[in-house]
Every structure is written in structure tokens, then in C-alpha cells.
Amino acid sequence: MTAEPDHNAQQPERTVISVDAMGGDAGAAAVVAGIYKSARKNPDIGFILHGPRSELERLVSRRKILQGRVEIRDAPNVVSMEDKPSYVMRHGEGTSMWSALESVRNGEATVAVSCGNTGALMALSMIRLRKLPGVDRPAIAVLWPSRNPQGFNVMLDVGADIRADAPDLLQYAMMGASYARNGMGLKRPRIGLLNVGTEQHKGRPELKAAHDMIASQAKSANFDFVGFVEGSDIPGDLADVIVTDGFTGNVAIKTGEGTASLIGELLREAFRYSPLSRLASVLAITSLQRLRKRIDPRRVNGGVFLGLNGTVVKSHGGADATGVSAAVKLAFQLAQSGFSKKLAERVASTASVTQDAETQPVSPQND
Amino acid sequence: MTAEPDHNAQQPERTVISVDAMGGDAGAAAVVAGIYKSARKNPDIGFILHGPRSELERLVSRRKILQGRVEIRDAPNVVSMEDKPSYVMRHGEGTSMWSALESVRNGEATVAVSCGNTGALMALSMIRLRKLPGVDRPAIAVLWPSRNPQGFNVMLDVGADIRADAPDLLQYAMMGASYARNGMGLKRPRIGLLNVGTEQHKGRPELKAAHDMIASQAKSANFDFVGFVEGSDIPGDLADVIVTDGFTGNVAIKTGEGTASLIGELLREAFRYSPLSRLASVLAITSLQRLRKRIDPRRVNGGVFLGLNGTVVKSHGGADATGVSAAVKLAFQLAQSGFSKKLAERVASTASVTQDAETQPVSPQND
Numbered sequence: 001m002t003a004e005p006d007h008n009a010q011q012p013e014r015t016v017i018s019v020d021a022m023g024g025d026a027g028a029a030a031v032v033a034g035i036y037k038s039a040r041k042n043p044d045i046g047f048i049l050h051g052p053r054s055e056l057e058r059l060v061s062r063r064k065i066l067q068g069r070v071e072i073r074d075a076p077n078v079v080s081m082e083d084k085p086s087y088v089m090r091h092g093e094g095t096s097m098w099s100a101l102e103s104v105r106n107g108e109a110t111v112a113v114s115c116g117n118t119g120a121l122m123a124l125s126m127i128r129l130r131k132l133p134g135v136d137r138p139a140i141a142v143l144w145p146s147r148n149p150q151g152f153n154v155m156l157d158v159g160a161d162i163r164a165d166a167p168d169l170l171q172y173a174m175m176g177a178s179y180a181r182n183g184m185g186l187k188r189p190r191i192g193l194l195n196v197g198t199e200q201h202k203g204r205p206e207l208k209a210a211h212d213m214i215a216s217q218a219k220s221a222n223f224d225f226v227g228f229v230e231g232s233d234i235p236g237d238l239a240d241v242i243v244t245d246g247f248t249g250n251v252a253i254k255t256g257e258g259t260a261s262l263i264g265e266l267l268r269e270a271f272r273y274s275p276l277s278r279l280a281s282v283l284a285i286t287s288l289q290r291l292r293k294r295i296d297p298r299r300v301n302g303g304v305f306l307g308l309n310g311t312v313v314k315s316h317g318g319a320d321a322t323g324v325s326a327a328v329k330l331a332f333q334l335a336q337s338g339f340s341k342k343l344a345e346r347v348a349s350t351a352s353v354t355q356d357a358e359t360q361p362v363s364p365q366n367d
Numbered sequence: 368m369t370a371e372p373d374h375n376a377q378q379p380e381r382t383v384i385s386v387d388a389m390g391g392d393a394g395a396a397a398v399v400a401g402i403y404k405s406a407r408k409n410p411d412i413g414f415i416l417h418g419p420r421s422e423l424e425r426l427v428s429r430r431k432i433l434q435g436r437v438e439i440r441d442a443p444n445v446v447s448m449e450d451k452p453s454y455v456m457r458h459g460e461g462t463s464m465w466s467a468l469e470s471v472r473n474g475e476a477t478v479a480v481s482c483g484n485t486g487a488l489m490a491l492s493m494i495r496l497r498k499l500p501g502v503d504r505p506a507i508a509v510l511w512p513s514r515n516p517q518g519f520n521v522m523l524d525v526g527a528d529i530r531a532d533a534p535d536l537l538q539y540a541m542m543g544a545s546y547a548r549n550g551m552g553l554k555r556p557r558i559g560l561l562n563v564g565t566e567q568h569k570g571r572p573e574l575k576a577a578h579d580m581i582a583s584q585a586k587s588a589n590f591d592f593v594g595f596v597e598g599s600d601i602p603g604d605l606a607d608v609i610v611t612d613g614f615t616g617n618v619a620i621k622t623g624e625g626t627a628s629l630i631g632e633l634l635r636e637a638f639r640y641s642p643l644s645r646l647a648s649v650l651a652i653t654s655l656q657r658l659r660k661r662i663d664p665r666r667v668n669g670g671v672f673l674g675l676n677g678t679v680v681k682s683h684g685g686a687d688a689t690g691v692s693a694a695v696k697l698a699f700q701l702a703q704s705g706f707s708k709k710l711a712e713r714v715a716s717t718a719s720v721t722q723d724a725e726t727q728p729v730s731p732q733n734d
């Protein structure tokens with residue numbers, strides 16, 4: 001896709017992504033720069049862009065490639081990072097975030113992207129898109145740099161809900177497997193349940209119950225269950241999907257991010273230490289850039305809200321054009337694979353299991 | 368302490384550490400090499416060394432500096448890494464681990480060091496040393512590389528118990544503060560309570576209750592309570608002591624360790640990539656070694672069991688001489704500062720608070 005096709009030709013098969021232009025730290029300019037980046041690379045994406053019309057028209061009109069591929073929806077208000085979710089739920093109408101979800105709600109798009117306030121976005125998504133039948137607790141899934149062949153693991157939940165009982169954890173396993181299949185192209189993802197040890201007798205009672213429920217569904221739901229995994233397996237190669245409650249998952253990713261960022265700082269310090277080390281850093285710059293790219297959070301930018309009627313990709317609040325473009329790419333993959341619909345079917349097929357805590361087999365499906 | 372004093376002179380004021388010579392991956396040789404390292408650096412340490420007498424006598428006799436400073440206690444059996452804690456509790460007598468704890472139990476030493484099986488060591492410590500009056504759940508505290516002036520944070524509990532209610536978390540705060548004062552020399556440690564956000568309304572109910580209990584004790588117990596902290600603050604500079612339950616703490620440290628180890632691997636890969644990057648790595652070698660030393664887990668080797676009648680330093684199972692020596696150094700600091708006794712007094716003074724969930728002030732003490 002290096003050749004530049006005529007992006008302005010009518011392409012009725014374009015996959016439309018609903019994008020909240022506001023609410024990120026860098027404002028609408030970064031978002032428009034991000035969708036421009038995506039549009040250049042991929043002629044099959046179209047956009048519905050939500051925010052103040054005049055500002056968006058000005059930004060979009062500067063990028064020729066975006067002409068005819070972006071539909072602007074005027075939304076004068078913005079959800080700020082400081083707004084309380086409860087406030088946004090009551091007064092969020094008229095914001096770009098609300099409007100972006102509306103396009104998913106009314107079926108114009110199956111996936112929405114926003115860089116805004118996570119708590120508000122989850123709260124609005126819950127009331128506007130509503131939970132899938134059979135899902136008690138939606139989850140946020142993130143990608144995490146790992147030793148896997150694909151370079152990343154999926155982990156969920158990382159903070160949609162601080163609680164999760166055994167049926168919730170089973171749902172996370174099903175949703176995570178579906179996400180790994182549709183978002184990462186893994187035919188038969190390996191699912192691990194996060195615990196403090198790998199022995200079957202370890203951990204909290206709900207983990208032991210979830211272990212058995214997930215194990216019983218593995219065959220029919222077409223994933224491999226590797227059993228309990230530990231924190232060290234999150235960046236490892238034992239599982240493709242790490243299932244945990246939102247409290248533990250949130251602490252784990254923030255600890256991992258903080259550790260990575262501390263090491264990065266210390267590495268820069270180490271290379272500034274002496275003239276010799278500064279010379280070394282110049283020689284090593286491409287190697288170091290390669291490493292940085294490998295673990296760059298912008299490349300895996302996009303927590304995904306799962307368990308709703310429609311899919312929401314939450315991009316990092318501080319996302320620049322590269323970050324927004326990565327989130328759009330993920331949204332496109334999910335939209336094109338029909339992920340939202342497949343996930344709904346998958347969850348419906350196991351709803352009886354999670355509600356009755358029984359182990360009724362479901363028909364194997366590749367979704 | 369660079370000059371070499373006469374180590375064999377009678378020094379009745381020597382601080383005696385009880386050391387389990389067996390159970391580590393590298394066997395008694397690494398442990399004896401480790402105590403040799405410590406003995407050379409610090410003339411004030413004496414040792415009681417537990418394990419098979421003939422093997423230990425052979426190893427100790429090779430190191431002149433250890434003559435007259437090591438008392439060997441014959442313990443023919445070894446707790447292996449595979450032994451179940453429940454088995455060791457019933458059949459552990461005669462093992463070097465049991466014997467090492469016995470020296471603390473009978474008052475010959477106030478701190479024991481072991482590289483053995485963590486679960487077995489905690490189980491044996493619980494039944495042989497017993498919990499301090501007022502402590503419901505002992506905790507394991509570790510040091511974690513951070514942006515703090517001292518270079519490390521204390522985190523507890525990292526796996527002694529997967530549960531912790533609000534009074535337990537208060538005890539962890541008190542014990543962690545005491546440890547930071549006596550093990551790290553911080554006069555007024557800053558305590559943070561791990562949560563998924565820093566707002567007061569966030570998190571599980573027991574965290575909100577613990578927040579108020581810890582806040583009410585901060586002044587009288589002579590620490591600063593910085594409130595809720597997040598996973599990113601574990602390697603940060605907001606707090607010196609991170610308080611959490613053993614499930615979350617265990618997942619967090621393993622995630623952090625795994626992430627650090629993945630980055631290390633990728634860094635080595637990056638430097639092997641091309642002739643230029645290999646040259647760069649040669650030039651940068653001292654800088655990289657400095658970084659490695661800064662985050663070397665062997666330097667912070669030693670989880671500490673808190674809340675027992677006596678203190679147990681758990682060294683890494685794979686510890687080499689450097690790792691054992693670091694654990695011995697920590698044990699020495701704690702023993703010399705009278706930590707075990709101070710901690711017992713501190714816990715006793717707050718036992719009424721934790722048992723009644725009331726907020727009775729205790730007299731300020733620097734322990």
C-alpha cells in the first residue's frame with residue numbers, strides 16, 4: 001500500500017470509524033494529523049469526526065487526502081480530563097465524546113475512537129451503548145509488549161471495574177480470546193488467568209472457580225487455556241491473553257509502565273555520564289531507536305472497551321498523531337473483521353454458562 | 368571501613384546473624400562465599416551457620432577471615448524448593464531452615480537469613496517464631512528500584528498472605544514505616560496506599576477504611592501519609608513505603624521484574640544488531656554496567672518477613688555470593704538497629720487501634 005490511490009474516488013466499501021476529535025491533551029490538531037496519517041496509509045478507511053465544526057473544517061481542509069473521506073458532526077462541547085464521570089453522564093449531551101458514541105449507537109460505525117477522559121468515556125459508553133446481553137461487567141483490554149511472536153499480549157480488565165467474580169473472569173476470557181482473534185489475527189489464542197502462583201491450589205476462591213469455568217469452555221470456544229499465570233508472564237510468552245480483575249490489572253500495567261519509564265530515564269542518564277558514553281549513544285542511536293519503537297506505548301496505543309453494543313477504542317490522552325493513527329488502525333482492524341457483532345454472538349452463546357455457573361458446551365466458532 | 372582490622376580479635380560486641388546455609392539454588396558454597404564477602408567488609412558481624420557440619424566446616428575452613436566468627440550448627444536435612452510448606456511444617460525439624468529460625472527463637476540472634484523456599488520459610492517462621500501480639504497477618508516487604516533519593520522504595524505485602532483487610536493494611540503501614548526507619552535510615556518515611564487512582568472515592572471499601580485509619584495514625588507514629596498512590600508510583604518518588612495486600616503486591620513486583628527483564632533482553636538484542644551497534648555497546652559498557660548495578664535485583668536482595676517475633680530476611684533462591692552478602696548486610700543493619708524489638712513495641716502500641724478499628728493516639732516514637 002505504498003502507491004497512492006485516488007483517495008477521493010467514491011469507495012462505498014470504506015470502513016467508517018467514528019472519531020472524537022476533542023478531549024486529548026494535544027487537541028483536535030493531533031487527532032486530525034492522526035487520521036490523516038491513517039488515511040494516507042489505508043484507502044479503505046472513512047471517518048465521522050466529532051467536534052466544533054468550524055475548527056474541524058479548518059483542520060480537515062488543509063489535508064487534501066481527507067477531502068470526501070471525513071464527515072464532520074458538529075459538537076460544540078468538550079469533556080475535559082477533570083470532568084467527573086457522573087457529571088458527564090448527566091450533562092454530556094452536546095460533547096464530541098457523546099456524539100462519537102452516538103454514531104456507534106445508531107449504526108453508522110461499529111467502532112469509536114476517543115483520546116478523552118477514560119472514566120467519562122466508560123461511563124458514557126455504558127449508558128449510551130449499553131452492556132451486551134449476558135455481560136455483567138464490561139472490561140478494558142490493553143496490549144502489552146511481550147516475548148510473544150506477535151510482540152504483544154492482551155490484558156483485561158485493566159480498570160473498567162475494580163471487582164470481578166468468577167463468571168466475569170470467564171467473560172473476560174471469552175472477550176479477550178475474541179479480541180485476540182479479530183484484533184491480532186491469532187487463530188487459537190492462549191488464555192492465562194493471573195494469580196500469585198501457577199499451582200492450582202493457589203489464590204483467591206473466585207480464581208479457583210474461574211479456573212474451572214474457563215477450562216471447561218476452552219475447547220468449545222476455541223482457545224487454549226494455559227491455567228494460572230503470574231505477573232512475570234504479562235511480558236512473557238506463556239499466554240496471549242491475560243485475564244484478571246480491573247484492580248489488579250490496573251496496578252500491574254501502571255507498575256510495568258512506571259518501571260519501563262524509570263529504566264528509560266536511567267538509560268539516558270547512563271549515556272550522558274561521560275564523553276565516551278555520549279559517543280557510544282551516538283553510535284548506538286539506531287539500535288536504541290529500534291528498541292524504543294519495540295516498546296513504544298504509542299504503537300500499542302488503544303485500550304479497548306469490550307462487552308458493549310459496539311466497540312470503543314480509548315487512545316492515550318497524551319496521544320500525538322502517531323498514537324491516534326495507531327488507535328485508528330486498531331479500530332479499523334476490529335471494524336473490518338466484524339468484531340463487535342462476533343463478540344456479541346460469542347458472549348450470547350456463553351451467557352447461560354456465566355449466569356448459571358454451569359458448563360454447557362457451546363458450538364465451536366472462530367470468532 | 369576500607370582498612371582491614373584484625374578480624375580474629377575477640378569482639379564481644381559483634382552482631383550475630385543466623386544464616387541458613389542450604390536451600391538456595393547455588394548451595395552452601397554460594398552462601399559461605401556471601402558471608403565471607405560480608406565478613407571482609409564488616410568486622411562487626413558474626414554468624415551462626417546452619418547446615419551439614421562436615422560440608423560447612425570444609426567451606427568455612429578455606430576462608431581465613433571467617434575463623435572464629437562462624438559458629439556451625441549441624442542440620443543434616445535440607446528444605447528443597449519443591450517441598451510443600453505444609454509438609455515442611457510437619458517434618459521440617461532437622462533441616463537447616465528450621466535450625467536457622469531456632470537461633471532467633473532462642474534469642475541467639477534477632478535476624479535470620481535464608482535463600483530457601485519462600486512458602487516453607489514463611490510457614491516455618493509462623494509456627495516457630497509466631498506472630499507478634501496484635502499482628503493478624505505478617506507481611507513480606509521488598510525493596511524496589513525507584514526515583515527516590517535513597518534509590519529504593521519499600522513495598523509490602525508482596526505475598527505472605529493474599530488477603531488484607533483495613534487493620535492489616537494499617538499494620539503494614541506501621542511495619543513498613545519502622546522498616547524504612549531502621550533498614551533504610553529514613554527518619555520520617557512517606558507512606559502510600561496502593562490503589563487504582565489517587566482520588567479519595569476510588570477503590571475497594573477496605574482501602575477507603577484503611578486510608579482513614581492510616582491517616583489517623585500518621586502523626587503519632589511519626590510518618591507522612593501521602594494517601595493513595597498508583598502502580599506508577601512504585602518506581603516513583605511520591606512515597607518511600609507502598610502498602611498493599613499480598614495478592615496485588617505479588618502481581619505488581621512480578622510484572623515489574625518481568626518488564627525490566629524484557630527490556631534488558633531487548634537492549635542486548637538491539638546492541639547485537641549491527642557491527643556499529645556492537646561497537647557502541649563496547650564503548651557504552653561502563654555506562655550500561657552502572658545502569659545494571661543501579662537496578663540489579665541482587666543489590667536489593669532480601670524480602671523481609673515482618674510481624675513475627677524476630678526478623679527473617681528471605682534472600683533470592685538463585686542468589687550468588689553478591690546476593691547473599693546483600694541480604695546479610697540488610698540483616699546486619701536491622702539487627703544492629705534493634706529493629707525486631709522496636710517493631711514489636713510499635714505494633715503493640717497500635718494493636719488496640721487495629722483490633723478495635725478505633726483511632727487511639729499512640730505516643731510518638733522514632734522506631
